[in-house]
Amino acid sequence: MPTSLPSSTWDTRRQRRQARLQRATQAGIGRHVPAERIKTLLETVIAPGDRVCLEGNNQKQADFLAQALSECDPQQLHHLHLVQSVLALPSHVDLFERGIASRLDFSFSGPQGGRLARLVQDRRIEIGAIHTYLELFGRYFVDLTPDVCLITAQSADAAGNLYTGPNTEDTPLIVEATAFKSGIVIAQVNERLEHLPRVDVPGDWVDYVVVAPRPNHIEPLFTRDPAQITEIQILMAMMTIKGIYAEYGITRLNHGIGFDTAAIELLLPTYATALGLKGKICTHWALNPHPTLIPAIESGFVQSVHSFGSEVGMDAYIAARSDVFFTGADGSMRSNRAFSQTAGLYACDLFIGSTLQIDLAGNSSTATLGRITGFGGAPNMGSDPHGRRHASPAWLKAGREAAGPQAIRGRKLVVQCVETFREHMTPVFVEQLDAWKMQESLGMALPPIMIYGDDVTHVVTEEGIANLLLCRTPEEREQAIRGVAGFTPVGLARDQAQVDQLRARGVIRRVDDLGIDPRLATRDLLAARSVKDLVRCSGGLYTPPSRFRNW
């Protein structure tokens, strides 16, 4: 094989880019693209084998561009390598079924998880890896830099400047990776404006803008109706507040999505205030603007919230609370998924979330057979960052519980909050995660574990709190988990003597041990019992989507 000589050209990517822009000009397409010519543009500036990022995550979606790409001619566009946060829309999967794309690196697939698993089994799709958001974002700047990105924004002006509105999310990051490595940036917007409220992405980073026929889809993913919170969830929220937040003095934190965490948010103005915890816990958040946080904000509990994205209906409320949220000079929020994920990973002392399965080592997974759902951001926030250096009382206390007073570093608190059984009486605690069977059946490099057991510090169930930091051996850890696993087979197989001993040592604590009166765990304790209560509490600034209303 001949040895190739060092190339004398060092700007092949730029030349390629120029040639593509040229072809589009020849086809009569300028910066502002009429919606009906979008397919021509895509077929002109994208080439077979390109790495393409279709913007979309679990909130906003470049749905018009995704649809257009999926309708392109597979003779012209094929073997695309998609590098994107989320595979959420039917059109995303169509790309693979129609043979336009063949390789995928992503984070999360949610509703398309079933179709995706079938494509993998049929070998119609090759998955590079399933990442967390931060890993995928990191690789955009290392080895998965997009050749073309298809993004979405609220509005554009004549110069191609973009205003993202409150749902800034991933846009700046995707554009930065693409535009500064000689890629091509195509944006769909909801409207053209003469003057933008603010510039989120400068126009000279954007090559093409198309006004989509319909506004981009945004999913109200973080709205939990307080009417659906159960008394068990309220009891678990009381245990978490008193047994974890108060004891460690958790001020900086992130909450996962779910009714368990919504219950905690709604108990801050009532139960936590009555415990004298206002100002002592839950002051600084990396969190989407959960509507259920409104009462805590209104009662002065919350000082700061940085968000990954916005939430449908919350924009006016956020704009009116700029002391709490990050907002632009125009008044509206600027979110940023990459920065908020970084905040969740490195700047927070606690993550709490729920899951579908937990094994005896504390590993947890949301994977269910026949579906590839991926990870999103939970593993970033639900992990202990070993590189952290700055100390905080909560972090130090946890570190010393784990390694003794001579600990050279602290620990982030990673809490799993679950009822022992979920719907249809399926036990959450299992001897073996379904993730292992999935790894086998889909030929994955690793089992899709959401939170690694060695990162988990506490497991909260209706039966009690297991503090895994205080466990000294794998056997103790197993019994601590069994000891809060209730009437599940895993819980029934506990060694009662060991569990009693762990309780005596404070590794396991029951409601009684925490000094909580379970009779107080009623819905009357919630600061809001319905979505309408949230609206009232916001002074009418929160305008929930129709599906959450009963008025």
Next chain:
Amino acid sequence: MNLPQPSPPSRGPSFYEATARQRVNRLLDAQSFAEFLPPQSAHSSPHLALLDLPGALDDGVVIGSGTLGGKPVQIIAQEGQFLGGAVGEMHGAKIVGLLQRAIRDKPLAVLFLVDSGGVRLHEANAGLIALSEIMRAVLDTRAAGIPVFALIGGMCGAFGGMGIVSRLCSAILMSEQGRLALSGPEVIETVAGVEEFDSRDRALVWRVTGGKHRYLMGDCVALVEDDVEDFRQTIITLLAQWQENPPEPHALRAEQERLTQRCQQFSGMRDGLEVWAALGVPNPQQIPLLERDALVTLRQGLSL
């Protein structure tokens, strides 16, 4: 521990969230309720048992007597959390029995806490017959001079046959959360398509069937807060001044005529917003967020 009152809105115990027994116990004078055929007597549905479905010992309805402001009343409360409050044979028989007993015992009134999607489909004809028997019993009770009041504010509303039963009562009291109609939203969507009615658009469902709409339309005599205590106070006030007019054919014909005209007046409208505009409401889109008192004031200002 002294817990502060939950911030603004949540007042007393919610009627909407309460179970049938909680509603009855909180609505009547304390300790006054005596239940007929309580769960201990185990009157559950034989039909559900045949289908191997779990039953309820009271078959989803609580009946009995008690006092309200010191006056004797009898009471029926459907449990919306059991099969959507649906009416089966045993469930219906308990209601009919209570109404017949009311004719004998002559309480001041019968309070009917409706929380039901209508007939229990598992019991088919037996359920339908039960519903028609309830309708007759309501009219018999009223004919005996005893008013029957429908209280609608539960999660299941009052739909299907129970929508008809409610309208046969002497008067209806509703909270904003309550809903009253014949065909339920899902039924309409299933039969006529999502273009006709999008049952998942909850705001639309409430604009078309909810308490505020029914109040503006004059279908209920009072709009009350979602608070059992407010239901209690409103019914006490209403009872103090109530003059029961037993159903008379000519009055029913006049009512039929009024409803026919109303049908024509609003025909073709697809949303409460349009109806409210036609009623002369100045800013119809503000209605859903109005507090009860403001809505009552607004209605007084309309020439209805």
